[in-house]
Amino acid sequence: MAAHRLRQSVGRLFAMGPELGSGRRAFSAFQAFTEVLRLPSKQLTKLVFPLEELHEHFVPGSRPDLHLNIFHPSLEDIARAESFFTASARNRIEYLTSAVRLDHAPDLHRPEVCFIGRSNVGKSSLIKALFSLAPEVEVRVSKKPGHTKKLNFYKVGKYFTLVDMPGYGYRAPEDFVDMVETYLKERKNLMRTFLLVDSVVGIQKADNIAIEMCEEFALPYVMVLTKIDKPSKGHLLKQVLQIQKFVDTKTQGCFPQLFPVSPLGSSVHGISQARRPEWPFPSPWIFPNHGSILPLLHWQVDSQPLGHQGSPFNLHIRIKLHIIKYGSKSNWWETKSLKSPFPLMLDYHSLFFITSSRKGHKCY
Ligand SMILES: Nc1nc2c(ncn2[C@@H]2O[C@H](COP(=O)(O)OP(=O)(O)OP(=O)(O)O)[C@@H](O)[C@H]2O)c(=O)[nH]1
Ligand SMILES: [Mg+2]
Incomplete structure (x- = not known):
């Protein structure tokens, strides 16, 4: 169904060229979309609308209380959002600086978005995937929890700054509270917080503390489920339902739709590697739900x-x-x-x- 809609609009998308940005930048986004659109329907839906795929498992009308898919960007929206993450001379995407305390953080006026979550949940990997169309930007990821030790600031064109954070929980840096809590509480230009939760284990104690913090500071935040390539579909569905219920009943400031992602999803590796063999991560929109998180990053600062x-x-x-x-x-x-x-x-x-x-x- 979704795949059908997607194909219908692709003709219009190709006709849109210049409106999406200038010259090669926009064109490369089209090439990338073309690759996704060539996929068989089932795979296409899985990549672009992962929540819809889960929806199929419900008896129609049985869960009217579920807000699984209220945010549903069009292909044009996705292309436009992708162009913000495509590096060019006019759209510089670069690492800016790192800070261990808020008062060391750069004084920037652009809107800021940050990624928080337990150590090893996949914050840096997601950011790396978002920057895959700017491969000169280095974002370090590691198997070892506690790898990111500082607040790392990245400039995304003239649009916004993206901040990678140290993780909380196991092997969190000693000054984590001073650094992250103060940042979340006091950073004036922080517009959106992405709180990452591991889809294998769901919301853990440490996550609850982070959620309470977001609620207490009245931060508008979004819950992102990571590593969705790891659990079985049944387990993932169970987690999505549990977490969705939690968001619906226990939060005020959380955006009501979850964003499942997997920057390392094996099913998409073939495509990305064929396109850019030297780059191990799929392009930002070639991981599940790319269609949601990119425009979300864009619109929230618009x-x-x-x-x-x-x-x-x-x-x-x-x-x-x-x-x-x-x-x-x-x-x-x-x-x-x-x-x-x-x-x-x-x-x-x-x-x-x-x-x-x-x-x-x-x-x-
Ligand atoms: N299978 C799978 N592994 C992932 C995914 N995302 C990240 N990982 C792996 O998880 C590990 C941790 O990833 P990071 O991105 O460094 O995690 P982090 O949240 O930045 O961790 P800290 O910096 O320690 O707080 C790495 O080995 C990644 O390759 C995913 O979607 N699927
Ligand atoms: Mg990290």
């Missing part, structure tokens, strides 16, 4: 309204602004985007909010 075709997530942002306006939550979105035309749309979106958001009633 201060322009996307018009009536804005994604549900974009609406979510407007909703958060709405929350500020009514003063019922802390200053989550105290950013430039407050000055954007969003407030003009509040009426329409508050309607949307009431009718479609599970958290709507709580905020009014």
Whole structure:
């Protein structure tokens, strides 16, 4: 079903060329998409809509409470997002600096997103995969837990800064609390936190502490399930359901959709290696759910309204602004985007909010 929709829109995508960016940069994104679109339907759906694949295991209509797939970017959205992660002379993607304390962190004005999670959960691997179209950027990963010791800052064009963090739990650095907790609490330009959870073991004690921290600091965060190539489909489904329930019932600030990823998924290695044999990681969108996480990174820092075709997530942002306006939550979105035309749309979106958001009633 999803694969069919995807193919239908591909013609339009090819026709879009110049709108997605200039010259070779956009073209390389097209080439990459073409490769995915040539896959057999089943594999295509698995890569682009992994949650949809899990959905097939439910009796139709049996779980109306599940918010498995509210964020559903189009191919065009994915291509546009990919272009932000494609390095070129005009779009520099580079390592900036590292810091062991917040007051050593660079004073940057671009919006920032960070990746947190237990040591060894796959934070650096995910970032490395996101940067696979900028292979000159070095992101170190290791089998050994506790490898990343500092806050590592990477510039993604003029759009945002991405921050890799040391892991918590086993072999966490001694100054972890000083470093990470203070960063999460006080970093002014932090716009979104990606909290990575291992899909094999699910939410662990240490994760609970991190979740509590995100909730306490009123951070808008997103839960990402890593290593989904490892568990069996049955086990993965069980974890997704458990974690989804947790997000639905126990969190306020977590985006209601999970993002399962596997930067090392073996099923996709063939494609990426054929395209770029020297590069061991699949391109950012050639791992499962690439279609979600990339636009998510893009939209979360976008201060322009996307018009009536804005994604549900974009609406979510407007909703958060709405929350500020009514003063019922802390200053989550105290950013430039407050000055954007969003407030003009509040009426329409508050309607949307009431009718479609599970958290709507709580905020009014
Ligand atoms: N099978 C599988 N292994 C993965 C995946 N992602 C990461 N790994 C492996 O997990 C190990 C840890 O990966 P890292 O990315 O270094 O983990 P990290 O969260 O950055 O760890 P710290 O820096 O220690 O906090 C490495 O051996 C990776 O190859 C995945 O999707 N599937
Ligand atoms: Mg790391």
